[in-house]
Amino acid sequence: xxxxxxxxxxxxxxxxxxxxxxxxxxxxxxxxxxxxxxxxxxxxxxxxxxxxxxxxxxxxxxxxxxxxxxxxxxxxxxxxxxxxxxxxxxxxxxxxxxxxxxxxxxxxxxxxxxxxxxxxxxxxxxxxxxxxxxxxxxxxxxxxxxxxxxxxxxxxxxxxxxxxxxxxxxxxxxxxxxxxxxxxxxxxxxxxxxxxxxxxxxxxxxxxxxxxxxxxxxxxxxxxxxxxxxxxxxxxxxxxxxxxxxxxxxxxxxxxxxxxxxxxxxxxxxxxxxxxxxxxxxxxxxxxxxxxxxxxxxxxxxxxxxxxxxxxxxxxxxxxxxxxxxxxxxxxxxxxxxxxx
Numbered sequence: 001x002x003x004x005x006x007x008x009x010x011x012x013x014x015x016x017x018x019x020x021x022x023x024x025x026x027x028x029x030x031x032x033x034x035x036x037x038x039x040x041x042x043x044x045x046x047x048x049x050x051x052x053x054x055x056x057x058x059x060x061x062x063x064x065x066x067x068x069x070x071x072x073x074x075x076x077x078x079x080x081x082x083x084x085x086x087x088x089x090x091x092x093x094x095x096x097x098x099x100x101x102x103x104x105x106x107x108x109x110x111x112x113x114x115x116x117x118x119x120x121x122x123x124x125x126x127x128x129x130x131x132x133x134x135x136x137x138x139x140x141x142x143x144x145x146x147x148x149x150x151x152x153x154x155x156x157x158x159x160x161x162x163x164x165x166x167x168x169x170x171x172x173x174x175x176x177x178x179x180x181x182x183x184x185x186x187x188x189x190x191x192x193x194x195x196x197x198x199x200x201x202x203x204x205x206x207x208x209x210x211x212x213x214x215x216x217x218x219x220x221x222x223x224x225x226x227x228x229x230x231x232x233x234x235x236x237x238x239x240x241x242x243x244x245x246x247x248x249x250x251x252x253x254x255x256x257x258x259x260x261x262x263x264x265x266x267x268x269x270x271x272x273x274x275x276x277x278x279x280x281x282x283x284x285x286x287x288x289x290x291x292x293x294x295x296x297x298x299x300x301x302x303x304x305x306x307x308x309x310x311x312x313x314x315x316x317x318x319x320x321x322x323x324x325x326x327x328x329x330x331x332x333x334x335x336x337x338x339x340x341x
Contacts, residue, residue: 004108005340007316008072012050013324015316016072023110025087030094030113033340037105038078038129039333041158041323042225046250047075048320053251074104078132080125081108081337083116098123100131107313107340120295126304129334130163134303135294136246136274137163142281142290143272144219144244146171153209153217153236154178156224157185157197159306159332160246164221166192166301177212179205180224182328188306200232209236222247227254234258240266248273306331312339 002022010016025031046052052069079101083094090113098119103109119128137160146152152173154165157180165178175195180186189197196212198205210216216238222229225247233243234257277285311319313335323330 002108004106005313006074006107007076007105007313007335008074009047010072013048013320015048015320017314017316022108025085025090025110027088028090028112029087029110030083030090030116031085031108031110032079032081032099032101032103032116033084033108034079034081034103034106034337035098035125036080036129036337037076037103037335038133039105039319039323039335040076040078040133041327041330041333042160043248044075044320045323046248047073048324051250051252074106076105077102078129079103079105079109080119080128084108098125098128100128102132105313105316105335107337117291123295123298124304126307126334127298127302130159130298130303130332131291131294133160134163134297134301135290136160137167138290138294138297139274139278140164140221140223140244140246140272141167142285143270143278144221144242146173146219148172149174150218151175151213151215151238152177152219152221153213153233154221154223155200155229155233156180156222156226156247157182157189158223158225159303161185161221161223162188162192162306162331163297163301163303164223164246165189165194166303167297169193170300175212177209177217179209184308184328185331188331200229206232206235213238215239217241220244225249227252230254231257234260234262234267237265237267240268242268242270244270244272246272303332307334309333310336312336 003019004022005017008016083097099116178189178194178197179200181201186197218241220233220237220243222233223246227249308331319333
């Protein structure tokens with residue numbers, strides 16, 4: 001019987017790669033051999049550190065996972081691979097096709113055809129594995145609805161922050177300021193052409209932001225994954241400004257200072273999550289249309305330049321330790337399955 005390698009989170013700071021039987025494709029299904037899969041640092045580190053809400057219902061848009069968040073759990077949602085086997089009622093045209101799937105990290109997986117997204121011609125697997133986070137960035141920008149001449153601030157330049165910044169840079173904004181505590185990510189952000197990328201840990205950070213945005217930010221994105229950054233966003237957002245909260249904090253929490261300037265500033269806090277389409281857009285937009293926009297964005301942004309590390313799936317524990325202990329050295333880590341037959 002054919003085998004596959006699959007990654008499991010067992011308990012806080014413990015992962016395991018298991019050898020499992022690989023099922024054959026049933027009717028309407030295909031078997032995919034994974035080429036690369038991307039770690040989503042924000043969500044996956046919550047799982048790795050045990051900071052996720054226990055027994056929360058899992059995202060129904062992510063097939064192949066537990067129905068709820070509970071150890072042990074196979075997780076991940078950015079696999080790119082090649083179709084190597086088809087079931088009945090599947091066109092032979094699918095054989096050999098490069099596809100993207102919202103699947104946990106594994107060397108092979110079986111999936112219904114409708115859960116796969118064909119990778120457009122000319123896209124490398126490394127580019128395609130950014131699709132999920134690029135769709136998230138598209139959703140963030142759509143929820144924010146930037147206006148001509150606005151001043152925008154993005155807190156957090158991890159991979160979602162960089163992708164969001166790249167999209168915002170295409171708008172005719174008056175200024176686009178970003179912030180991240182890690183020099184590597186600030187350098188990547190500056191390369192996108194932002195007005196400035198600052199270190200939020202510096203003593204003059206707030207005064208520097210106020211020099212750049214004297215009336216406060218019109219549009220602030222909180223993408224750092226740090227709950228305390230919400231208070232910083234409140235402090236730096238101007239009258240009637242919007243704060244788009246794209247971070248998922250899991251069980252991390254912090255007190256919000258809502259008794260000061262927030263009370264009189266008419267600031268709007270907007271939750272943005274990619275699993276659904278904003279109700280105000282759902283009459284004209286669906287997931288297919290948004291995926292098409294994300295694919296086009298990938299061809300312009302070339303996010304594969306932000307891959308800092310590659311690991312074989314067998315070294316998954318080392319990859320997560322690196323993220324946990326030395327996040328300043330990373331932007332995007334991917335698993336490379338070249339050695340898996």
